[in-house]
Amino acid sequence: MKRYLWQALAVAGLTLSAIAPVQAQNKTLVYCSEGSPETFNPQLATSGTTFDASSIAIYNRLVEVRGSKTEAEPGLAQSWTVSDDGLTYTFYLRRGVQWHTTRNFTPTRPFNADDVLFSFKRMMDEKHPYHKVSGGNYIYFNEVDGPNLIKSVEKVDDYTVKITLTKPDATFISILTLHSFSILSAEYADKLLKAGTPERLDTDPVGTGPFVLVNYQKDSAIRYTKNDKYWRGAAKIDTLVFAITKDASIRYQKMRAGECHVMAYPNPAEIESMKADKNLRVLQQEGFNIGYLAFNTEKKPFNDKRVRQAINMALNKANIVKAVYLGSGTPATNPIPPTLWSYNKSVKDYQYNVNKAKELLAAAGYPNGFEATLWWMPVQRPYNPNAKAMAELMQADLAKVGIKVRLVSYEWGEYLDRLRKGEHDMGLLGWTGDYGDPDNFFGNLLSCAAAGSSTARWCHKPFDDLIVKARQVSNQAERTKLYEQAQVIFKEEAPWFTIAHSIATEITRSNVTGYQISPFGSHDFYGVELK
Numbered sequence: 001m002k003r004y005l006w007q008a009l010a011v012a013g014l015t016l017s018a019i020a021p022v023q024a025q026n027k028t029l030v031y032c033s034e035g036s037p038e039t040f041n042p043q044l045a046t047s048g049t050t051f052d053a054s055s056i057a058i059y060n061r062l063v064e065v066r067g068s069k070t071e072a073e074p075g076l077a078q079s080w081t082v083s084d085d086g087l088t089y090t091f092y093l094r095r096g097v098q099w100h101t102t103r104n105f106t107p108t109r110p111f112n113a114d115d116v117l118f119s120f121k122r123m124m125d126e127k128h129p130y131h132k133v134s135g136g137n138y139i140y141f142n143e144v145d146g147p148n149l150i151k152s153v154e155k156v157d158d159y160t161v162k163i164t165l166t167k168p169d170a171t172f173i174s175i176l177t178l179h180s181f182s183i184l185s186a187e188y189a190d191k192l193l194k195a196g197t198p199e200r201l202d203t204d205p206v207g208t209g210p211f212v213l214v215n216y217q218k219d220s221a222i223r224y225t226k227n228d229k230y231w232r233g234a235a236k237i238d239t240l241v242f243a244i245t246k247d248a249s250i251r252y253q254k255m256r257a258g259e260c261h262v263m264a265y266p267n268p269a270e271i272e273s274m275k276a277d278k279n280l281r282v283l284q285q286e287g288f289n290i291g292y293l294a295f296n297t298e299k300k301p302f303n304d305k306r307v308r309q310a311i312n313m314a315l316n317k318a319n320i321v322k323a324v325y326l327g328s329g330t331p332a333t334n335p336i337p338p339t340l341w342s343y344n345k346s347v348k349d350y351q352y353n354v355n356k357a358k359e360l361l362a363a364a365g366y367p368n369g370f371e372a373t374l375w376w377m378p379v380q381r382p383y384n385p386n387a388k389a390m391a392e393l394m395q396a397d398l399a400k401v402g403i404k405v406r407l408v409s410y411e412w413g414e415y416l417d418r419l420r421k422g423e424h425d426m427g428l429l430g431w432t433g434d435y436g437d438p439d440n441f442f443g444n445l446l447s448c449a450a451a452g453s454s455t456a457r458w459c460h461k462p463f464d465d466l467i468v469k470a471r472q473v474s475n476q477a478e479r480t481k482l483y484e485q486a487q488v489i490f491k492e493e494a495p496w497f498t499i500a501h502s503i504a505t506e507i508t509r510s511n512v513t514g515y516q517i518s519p520f521g522s523h524d525f526y527g528v529e530l531k
Contacts, residue, residue: 027238029512029525032251032260035379036218036244038413039134041202042179043123046139047416048432049379051179052523053222053242058100058207059182062091062116063173067516067524070436072177076111076208077161086168086474091116093159098229099185100212104204107187111208113155118186120153120163129193134202139420140180143450144171144443170474171443174435183208210235210526219244236514236529248380255280255507261530262515263507264523265380268326271505279510283517287504288337290441291329291383291430293374293394293497294455296422301370308494310360311426312350314401315394321500324390329500334487336441337501340433341476342483347491349498357401369402372425379412382521383430383502390499391428420453427455430499432521438483442467446495458495 035049042055055061064075077091093116099107122130123138123146141147149172151164165172175181188206192198205213208231211224222242226235243260245251248267254260256277266274275282295302295311302308321331333349336342361369376391377384384390388409395405405426410418419427433440444450447467448459463486470482490496506517511531518524 027236027530028241029237029239029262029528029530030241030243030260031523031525032245032254032263033222033242033523034244034248034251034264034381035246035412037222038416039202040205040213040216041134041184042182043119043138043141043184044134044202045179047412048381048521049412054205055179055182056209056522056524057211057224057240058205058209058213059179059184060097060208061177061179061181061183062093063176065177065435065520067518067527070519072173072435076116076183080173087165089163089165089172090156091161091163093161094231095159097208097231099188099208100206100227102204102206102212104200105185105188105191105206107185107206109187111183111185112158113161114158114186115183116161117153117155118189119181119183120150122184123180124150124153130189130198130201133198137420137453138180139453140178140444142453143445143447144175144178145447145449148449167472168474169471170479171437171439171471174437174440177435179434211240219246230526232526235526237525240525246379248385252507255509258509261509261512262523262525262528265382265385266505266507268324268328268385271328274507281508281510281512283506283508283515285504285517285519286337286339287382287432287502287521288339288436288519289383289430289432289501289504289521290332290335290337291381291428291499291502292332292335292455293499294427294429295495295497296424296426296455296457297495298422298457299425301364301366302425304364305493306360306364307366309350310357310364310401311398311403312494312497313353313360314357314403315397315497316352317349317497317499318352320390320393320397323393324384324386325500325502326385328385328505329502332498332500333491335446335490335496335498336438336483336487337433340436340438340441342438342480344484344487346484347487349491350494354400361401361403366402369404371404371406373408374398374405375408375415375419375424375427377412377428378409378415381430382432382504383500384428385502387428419455422457424455429455434520436519438479439467439471442483442486443471446490456495458493460489460493460495463489463493 037050037053040054062077063072078094080091097111123141151166154162214223216222224240255263377387448464451459466482466486470479514528
């Protein structure tokens with residue numbers, strides 16, 4: 001076994017026999033993941049890397065989307081009702097759900113309404129004792145306009161919770177499936193607050209999910225053990241290890257050697273050789289995603305749409321997609337994938353045209369171009385297999401129209417944090433949908449409510465009015481018309497250079513059964529088994 005893997009697992013408290021392929025009877029599954037989580041509290045995060053390690057493994061939500069499905073189903077709420085006016089949702093909670101027991105916490109009661117109230121009010125109430133803990137930036141909650149949408153969360157009794165909205169919202173049940181609506185333990189939070197260490201709620205998690213966190217070493221490994229008391233039934237594996245391996249080629253080497261059982265985000269150039277390996281299984285499906293270059297519209301010159309349009313014309317999209325995705329992606333026109341209802345096929349993309357780009361820059365007052373930064377992600381994501389190579393191609397294209405670009409990157413967590421703060425000029429990022437509604441793309445990424453933390457920091461009232469109205473309409477045909485109009489405005493205003501929709505690819509060892517590729521790009525190991 002290679003030295004780097006042994007060191008990572010030693011830190012995580014594992015032995016060689018815990019992961020060797022010949023020891024499958026130990027029921028230890030090793031997942032070669034692409035990066036370290038930002039936190040272990042999904043309320044504070046936006047990246048799929050974090051959600052894989054926290055909300056999916058450790059927590060549950062009132063309503064969930066699981067496996068290969070796209071529809072919401074009961075989670076910690078076994079059922080719910082909605083009032084005739086669409087404003088009041090009453091959730092009937094599941095009884096007998098046990099909290100994790102860890103080396104730092106032994107629960108004295110099962111999950112109940114107090115936990116739901118704590119989890120929501122921490123995000124909602126600025127005076128809540130936990131609101132500002134760990135920075136208090138509840139990104140997804142703000143992006144779905146939670147502070148203005150949710151009027152109140154009330155405990156009816158120990159197993160009934162009533163949530164009242166300020167206005168009807170056709171997406172509300174889907175919104176509750178978001179990872180940031182994971183339910184945390186109020187009892188554990190109270191204990192930590194009394195001990196003067198509330199921040200440990202976000203670093204030493206206690207959940208109700210299928211796996212219990214044992215330990216974590218940043219950029220090395222995460223180790224979990226199965227939750228024997230999990231309300232859906234115990235997992236079929238005893239131990240789950242995230243072997244954090246940033247380089248896709250090294251992940252592939254580990255897969256071939258049997259050191260990992262599941263691998264995230266392969267290099268497109270290596271997929272064909274993976275298909276030829278009888279010990280590996282290649283799973284693929286059309287991705288529910290979008291990769292993009294966002295312009296920081298709060299900064300000059302990117303506050304001028306002519307500059308944004310010029311860059312859309314200066315970048316050779318066909319060449320970029322061909323060189324980076326190697327056949328595993330299709331050029332993107334709209335900010336939503338073609339598989340999502342309301343996709344507007346009539347919208348025309350910008351054509352690659354260097355001379356026209358120069359004319360627009362001159363009209364905007366930049367005949368000789370300008371200098372700017374372009375940020376690229378340090379990890380692979382389902383929507384972008386090689387952000388560094390992509391950034392270099394873009395740098396070369398923009399130089400042809402006089403835009404001198406300096407490339408910038410940071411460690412993944414810091415990269416996301418700095419993007420949210422708006423330190424960039426242009427930034428590469430993307431999105432894999434959380435649920436099958438267009439609002440998950442429009443609302444989370446491009447609404448005025450999301451502008452304070454989105455990569456484009458874009459708030460355009462004519463666009464925003466359309467998507468806000470669409471949330472309040474229950475008829476899908478009417479909502480479709482509104483979203484189609486919004487896509488026309490988006491293309492004209494050009495807050496992004498839309499790059500590609502990628503094909504989602506997952507690799508498993510042939511002895512892995514029960515693993516399902518998620519339409520939302522997540523990695524869920526509950527129900528997975530080793531033969």
